[in-house]
Amino acid sequence: MKRCPACNRVETDDALAFCRADGTALINDSASLGADERTARFGSGSVASEIETRILPQTVTDADMSRPTGPTTVLDRQQTIGRTQELTKHQRRKILAAITVLILAAIAVSAYFYLARKNIAAIQSVAVLPFVNASGNADVEYLSDGITESLINSLSQLPNLSVKARSTVFHYKGKDVTPQQVGSELSVQAVLNGRVTQRGDQLTLSVELVDARTGNQIWGEQYNRMTADLVSLQSEIARDVSTKLRVKLSGADKQKLAKNYTANPEAYQLYLKGLFYSNKRTLKDSEIAVRYLQQATAADPSFAPALVGLADSYVYIALSEGGAPAHEVMPKGRDAALKALTLNDGLGEAHAALGFILTCYDYDFAGAEREYQRAIELSPNFVNAHQRYSLLLTLLGRHEESLAEARRGLEIDPLSLIANRGYGERLIEARRYEEAVAQLKKTLELDSNFPLAYSSLASVYQAQGDYAASVEAIAKSYELTGRPEYAALARESFAKGGWSGYLRAMLERRLDLRAYTRATYHAALGERDKAFAELNKAYENREGGLIRLKVDPRLDPLRDDPRFQELLRRVGLPQ
Structure with a gap:
């Protein structure tokens, strides 16, 4: 630009841009090659509007113009100009190539980091797969399962983050699946994996957050702690995961994430053991769960989630x-739920537990509805709250509302066995038998060893008059719950005496049957007086089965009896 004295521009960023444009024009002007003899004059605009050649008087004179020049001089001058032109073009190409490479590299790097940030920021759904017990000791399986469930509960509190429910992700336990497969099946953007190793008092957790679309690791960490630090460790992991997902947290959100319901490591481990057994959903395991949860609440009486677990197990x-009578255990469950709410009224699970007890034992349906609505308000993704509320609605004859509520639960957790079976039950109670069969078979496709689905199929097959299928379904349920002797009794009695032979064999041999169940057998046999005697006994014992009085198809033979309407009134159900 020293050759451009006409510019006279102030040295600002804009001026430099103008000079660059002027310089480019000079370079590209073939007439400017003889730079010693020529210069350029530019227009006053921001870009060159005109290039004008002028002869500098101090450089070329008339004498110079008239002086002859020999061939050699001309040739030398042309060679010099050619070499200069060739060199200038060569240098210019090298410079332009280097600049191009640098620009492309900068664009690529910028794009990589931009897209990486964008992908992380866009993650709004995650599945926490069951952590692997890498200790080689089945006795600490409760630890890997419990840590998984606790992280699910913690991450579920984060705003704008969809976290798949426990029942959904535990469908993958023990299975060899890729993050991409899980992402496709569950429609999540990220998968959290983990491995738990316990050696004495030493605990090692290896955690990995993976992009479900690409399989690439977003983040990974290994935590080495003492077992006594387990409570705080889970909060730390939840915070780290939320950071990597770029979830924006308010002050209240951070407090929720950091909240620990107990600081007592012994109480916490006992609680995890209780959850491990209660999630198995059998009578024997529920009794074991009660023992652990009682110990947990004894170690820390203010441990609210342990009290909720205790209430549900009761x-x-x-x-x-075959379980303990309702009047022995339900009041204990109610006390546990009420104490949990006294400690923390914001626990949706505690409201749902209390609502279920009000439904099944106290027959306080209005109070139960308030508790369920409060539970859903506090914990909208708690599937059990939707399922229990759906049950209450169908008991009151509000079938369309009931089915809608059951579907909401399925939308939240489409792989939940309880939610799928519950929807099938609601279809039975609405007398939509074909749909119920299809739904219950779909449930068994998720887990062919789910005994409650077979129990429900037995009921719907009975309602359809397919007694052979009903007996086979109930026999399968007995086998899956560890009672092969009852399975054999069901098949043998039906083979010998048909439907009535089966019913009488059950009444005579199964002395542990609830009074309500016995009433349904007598109703099927046409023995009305015996059926009502058992129903009255069920009412005196406050049996939970009695709440289905209005909607159970097995009691249809009794509905035209005045005693039936009187019983509906006593229970508090609409007539």
């Missing part, structure tokens, strides 16, 4: 055939 025992 309810399961009360509703199970």
